[in-house]
Amino acid sequence: MQKNIHITVVNKGTEKEFDVPNDVGLNLMEFLKAADHPEIEGMCGGMALCATCHIKVLDGSSALDELSDDEMATLETLPQVFDNSRLSCQIKLTEKIKNLKIEIL
Numbered sequence: 001m002q003k004n005i006h007i008t009v010v011n012k013g014t015e016k017e018f019d020v021p022n023d024v025g026l027n028l029m030e031f032l033k034a035a036d037h038p039e040i041e042g043m044c045g046g047m048a049l050c051a052t053c054h055i056k057v058l059d060g061s062s063a064l065d066e067l068s069d070d071e072m073a074t075l076e077t078l079p080q081v082f083d084n085s086r087l088s089c090q091i092k093l094t095e096k097i098k099n100l101k102i103e104i105l
Contacts (some may be wrong), residue, residue: 029089046089059101
């Protein structure tokens with residue numbers, strides 16, 4: 001069984017790659033903040049209320065859980081939302097995810 005999740009982060013035209021243990025117990029927002037991405041604020045603390053952790057999932061969305069009603073309602077408040085928009089606080093880094101490519105907005 002694969003022990004790491006390969007995450008590619010696109011931010012302002014550059015890409016960084018990370019291998020994260022799938023048992024780290026973090027959500028994607030917490031990981032991105034720890035990896036020094038100040039664009040990810042997470043002002044609500046991961047409760048799907050503020051959308052300050054809005055991202056686009058470019059690859060790997062099939063391994064993610066469906067959007068919750070709370071996540072969908074928060075995304076609908078944004079001036080610009082995409083078909084692949086997600087709140088990074090709602091993406092748990094689990095063994096279901098092998099590869100994930102996201103873009104920070």
